[in-house]
Amino acid sequence: MKGLFIIGTDTGVGKTWVTGALARALRRRGYDVGVCKPIQSGNLKDDPAGDAMTLRRLADVSDSISDICLCALPQPVAPQLAMRLSNVDIYMEDVVSFCRRASNRHEWLFVEGAGGVAVPYVSDAWVSDVIRALDLPVLIVARPGLGTVNHSILTIEYLRNQDIRVVGVVFNRSSALCTENDTDSRLMVLLEETNASYIRESTGVPVFGALPHISSFTSELDIVNLVEENINLRGLLESLGSVYSGD
Ligand SMILES: Nc1ncnc2c1ncn2[C@@H]1O[C@H](COP(=O)(O)OP(=O)(O)OP(=O)(O)O)[C@@H](O)[C@H]1O
Ligand SMILES: [Mg+2]
Numbered sequence: 001m002k003g004l005f006i007i008g009t010d011t012g013v014g015k016t017w018v019t020g021a022l023a024r025a026l027r028r029r030g031y032d033v034g035v036c037k038p039i040q041s042g043n044l045k046d047d048p049a050g051d052a053m054t055l056r057r058l059a060d061v062s063d064s065i066s067d068i069c070l071c072a073l074p075q076p077v078a079p080q081l082a083m084r085l086s087n088v089d090i091y092m093e094d095v096v097s098f099c100r101r102a103s104n105r106h107e108w109l110f111v112e113g114a115g116g117v118a119v120p121y122v123s124d125a126w127v128s129d130v131i132r133a134l135d136l137p138v139l140i141v142a143r144p145g146l147g148t149v150n151h152s153i154l155t156i157e158y159l160r161n162q163d164i165r166v167v168g169v170v171f172n173r174s175s176a177l178c179t180e181n182d183t184d185s186r187l188m189v190l191l192e193e194t195n196a197s198y199i200r201e202s203t204g205v206p207v208f209g210a211l212p213h214i215s216s217f218t219s220e221l222d223i224v225n226l227v228e229e230n231i232n233l234r235g236l237l238e239s240l241g242s243v244y245s246g247d
Contacts, residue, residue, distance in 0.1 A: 001100060005131045013174055014143070019058075036099060041078070079114050138159055140168070167243065208236050209232050212230070
């Protein structure tokens with residue numbers, strides 16, 4: 001299986017948007033990228049507001065929603081708990097087989113996790129166990145600002161301790177700047193710029209770029225245009241290439 005497992009430093013950082021938009025941008029360049037959200041909590045599979053449907057629209061793939069999402073649970077809580085509340089059991093092996101089937105339909109598969117890396121995910125495993133079983137490298141989505149260096153480095157080290165390869169980080173400003181004056185907002189911009197170098201210097205992991213906040217949308221595709229303009233896609237492809245060439 002070739003692809004990426006996308007996790008966040010937290011929930012709500014923009015994994016779905018970044019995953020879908022990256023897939024779309026690469027598909028525009030001729031790469032056959034598929035997407036999946038094996039376990040979704042908080043929305044049913046065919047809910048247009050859910051991650052699986054959002055990924056399908058953003059990536060512009062024709063896979064059926066059941067080929068993108070294995071299990072959707074109504075309660076908006078961590079997947080393992082949502083399963084317990086719905087009396088459902090899904091095991092790591094089920095997710096691995098599901099992703100294998102999805103990866104047979106595409107050259108590359110981008111798999112969105114749930115929340116961060118230390119998350120109870122299926123009945124018998126956490127997110128990191130599943131990433132290891134899938135043997136996929138990880139892309140981390142983080143929100144830029146105060147705490148980003150700490151959250152990103154902790155996530156990278158946690159993954160590495162479990163022998164999981166980290167391809168890089170993408171910053172996404174999923175919420176607007178909470179600043180009251182220009183000095184604060186200049187400080188936030190400085191933070192964003194220095195965050196990337198701290199992460200790179202400390203871990204060697206590259207930050208492929210930062211997506212600005214979209215305050216008013218013309219269409220969902222705005223995020224794809226932002227990816228085209230702000231993310232070093234060539235760098236991402238090179239990092240992926242080196243994973244799969246065994247460097
Ligand atoms: N750059 C951005 N500008 C404006 N809004 C954004 C941006 N990125 C994400 N959002 C908004 O933030 C919300 C969270 O984004 P998204 O669903 O991609 O996060 P997530 O990490 O996948 O969350 P979850 O942990 O629930 O899967 C979305 O409702 C989206 O509308
Ligand atoms: Mg999501």
